[in-house]
Amino acid sequence: MSYIETFPLQHSTILRIYSEREEIETSPEYQRNGGVWTPEKKQLLIDSIINNYDIPKIYFHQYSREDRSKIGKSYSIIDGKQRLETIWSFINNEFKISEDFDYQDDESIKIAGMSYNDIAQEYPKLKIKFDSFVLPIICVITNDFDLIEDMFSRLNEAAPLNSAEKRNAYGGDMVKAIRDISSLKLFTQKVKFKNNRYQHYEIAARYLLVETSNYENSKLIDTKKVYLDSMAKRYKTGNTKLVENFKNNVEKIVESMAITFINQDNLLRTQGIMVVYYLLFKKALEKNITISRIDLQNFDDLVKNNRLKAEKNYEDADFELLEFDRLSQYGTNDVSTIKEKLRILSEYLNL
Structure with missing residues (x-):
């Protein structure tokens, strides 16, 4: 009988997920391609994280132990690919924060136009805060791959697929x-x-x-x-x-x-x-x-x-x-x- 279960991923900080990115399949067959976000949209996501706003949930398909040994991955992304890739590319210094960024907790901290490395050097505590941000990741376990594809389709029904x-x-x-x-x-x-x-x-x-x-x-x-x-x-x-x-x-x-x-x-x-x-x-x-x-x-x-x-x-x-x-x-x-x-x-x- 087919089943599907969901639960929050524990200790899902940005730094932990970044360090384990090789274990995450970002392009399973049901995914749509990345690379369609504008620079402004990427900057807005980083702005939201630094200012401690909630961001939409990210869904992972968690593989069984047997599948892990075959595939060489622990998870695949059901929904949230662009968000994760944006966060990883920011950590890799591939783009900078918006020039009109305001840090709401302390207006004396000026990081507008800075890269991830710039923040690490100038404001190391803020870099730690960013790294420690807990991503709202929901894991999905199922014995029927078609249910994963159905879930992806349902999650994106309100998005412009x-x-x-x-x-x-x-x-x-x-x-x-x-x-x-x-x-x-x-x-x-x-x-x-x-x-x-x-x-x-x-x-x-x-x-x-x-x-x-x-x-x-x-x-x-x-x-x-x-x-x-x-x-x-x-x-x-x-x-x-x-x-x-x-x-x-x-x-x-x-x-x-x-x-x-x-x-x-x-x-x-x-x-x-x-x-x-x-x-x-x-x-x-x-x-x-x-x-x-x-x-x-x-x-x-x-x-x-x-x-x-x-x-x-x-x-x-x-x-x-x-x-x-x-x-x-x-x-x-x-x-x-x-x-x-x-x-x-x-x-x-x-x-």
Whole structure:
């Protein structure tokens, strides 16, 4: 029978947690990525701690003794990753306190604009106070990993999680396939947009949706949130082999794309073109045709130059290229938009 229990972590001072940070897994699969806090938000957290304000609870998944020996970690973060990483980066002198900081307990102490090391040298007692601040850490013990993912999703329901982050918390076979695909070279080296809010996961999910909709309906469907979420839930369990087949199909096409595109490719600067390129390479593989990056770059240049031409004299511009450009400015998830862009690009490449 599944169970979940919670209890406060004892002696959870900042210094103790910092000293044990190697035992803490900061990026379990259900987590969203760090690195999205602004400098001002980081400074506000340190301000709150030094001035002894309450801060939101941090949740740890505490591993069993058996799991600890296998994983080499004692905990993983369910919620509070950005808070912990902010505290650790402050201790590592990676940013300074705000220039307008006021220490409320003693206005004669001026630490505005100081780093952690500056405080240690100028006000050692204040540094000790900071180190001794007790973080409100709640430990979670469970025998069902899905309950951890469910808890993470519930804790963040009031926070601005995007669709990919919420979907990642579902767990299961399809979500694992999404993660696996997003770790391939196309995403780690070739695309120009980052994965701070799981943008790579979103594209990987759309690629898998192309394969699942082809299997289920023999046609392409909208790549909107409702269909991506439905796919992740539908293939969560019970279809492991089928999901593996979908993943293998995607991997073949993604590997072909990775060969064609260069690192940090400007052609892959936005998410909007990614599904069109996927379908293009899928068609090329079926026809045993090699797609040249030069041809794709030439097409991209034609679209840009045609736009400039239309601004000067609309009648001289190429309508098909204008239509491709127009569709690129609108939603990229409608199947009609995807198909039309694919048609125009395919005809240019004689596919």
